[in-house]
Amino acid sequence: MVSDTIPYGHLLFAHGHAAEAERLTALAAAFDPDTIHRLENLGIQPDWNCLEIGAGVGTIAGWLATQCPSGRVVATDLDTSLISDEGCPPNLQIIEHDATVDDFPEGTFNLIHSRFVFEHLEERDAVLAKAVRWLAPGGWLLLEDTGPFPFDSSPNELYRRVSKAVLSIATKRMGSDYEWSRAFPSQLRANGLVHTGVHASSHGVGATPMGRAWRLTAEHIAADLNTDFGITATELAAFADQIESPSFDDLCIASIAAWGQKPPVAGLPSQRSSG
Ligand SMILES: C[S@@+](CC[C@H](N)C(=O)[O-])C[C@H]1O[C@@H](n2cnc3c(N)ncnc32)[C@H](O)[C@@H]1O
Numbered sequence: 001m002v003s004d005t006i007p008y009g010h011l012l013f014a015h016g017h018a019a020e021a022e023r024l025t026a027l028a029a030a031f032d033p034d035t036i037h038r039l040e041n042l043g044i045q046p047d048w049n050c051l052e053i054g055a056g057v058g059t060i061a062g063w064l065a066t067q068c069p070s071g072r073v074v075a076t077d078l079d080t081s082l083i084s085d086e087g088c089p090p091n092l093q094i095i096e097h098d099a100t101v102d103d104f105p106e107g108t109f110n111l112i113h114s115r116f117v118f119e120h121l122e123e124r125d126a127v128l129a130k131a132v133r134w135l136a137p138g139g140w141l142l143l144e145d146t147g148p149f150p151f152d153s154s155p156n157e158l159y160r161r162v163s164k165a166v167l168s169i170a171t172k173r174m175g176s177d178y179e180w181s182r183a184f185p186s187q188l189r190a191n192g193l194v195h196t197g198v199h200a201s202s203h204g205v206g207a208t209p210m211g212r213a214w215r216l217t218a219e220h221i222a223a224d225l226n227t228d229f230g231i232t233a234t235e236l237a238a239f240a241d242q243i244e245s246p247s248f249d250d251l252c253i254a255s256i257a258a259w260g261q262k263p264p265v266a267g268l269p270s271q272r273s274s275g
Helices: 020-041 059-067 124-134 157-174 186-190 209-220 222-229 233-243
Strands: 049-053 072-077 092-096 109-115 135-147 194-204 251-261
Touching: 020 059, 020 109, 020 135, 020 194, 020 209, 020 251, 049 059, 059 072, 059 092, 059 109, 109 124, 124 135, 124 186, 157 209, 157 222, 157 233, 186 194, 186 251, 194 209, 209 222, 209 233, 209 251, 222 233
Parallel strands: 049 072, 049 109, 072 092, 109 135
Antiparallel strands: 135 251, 194 251
């Protein structure tokens, strides 16, 4: 079957779009504290070699570089133009790399992290298998992807309708799969990882970074929302007003995190020092 989807970043959500830097910066502001907490729980060590797949604006890659001063961090993206190299630490390498086609040598990294990327890759299962090969024995993988379930129970009809339409359009146009993470961490165990775990978090949208990121996401695909779901410009403006209002209480997408460790070589100590 020939897919008629166009991969993430090739048309929709290209980094050259005027609002993309602001959208990804807001997304990072919302979720970086959760991600950092999860990475700290893995017992990150100063000499680890780390890989950040689909780094976006690069905030987590930059944080990893501060945690691993005697190791190195490789930050990849299809388009690295939104990662500032101003003040870039010497142990941070930023490279253009398409996870669906490009490779790394087997056993290169002690830690691989990726957030809100695999859900957009139609080849996500094959890329996961590759990422596990890139891990050194004892290395950790932390994947974070969208959980759409907070929208189903939203009491606000407009917010619920627009939000669910946004996800449907991403699935139709880019092949995104927001249910892939619902089975976490079984995908990691199926790839041979051990000490697996799962955790979910979600943030409020009323005048918050999460709200800004979600408003910009909906506005990016305003034409599709209108064509496919009949959501008018007036309704989208009302949706945006709600989200920017400090008195609007609702939850946005969840981040579902799964982690797991590549079995250490027999006789060598595990890399985990805490968590
Ligand atoms: C929703 S953004 C998330 C950015 C960042 N990880 C975060 O959570 O703040 C998805 C990112 O994945 C990148 N991306 C999409 N497909 C990719 C691929 N095949 N290989 C590498 N990066 C990819 C996009 O360019 C974009 O920066």
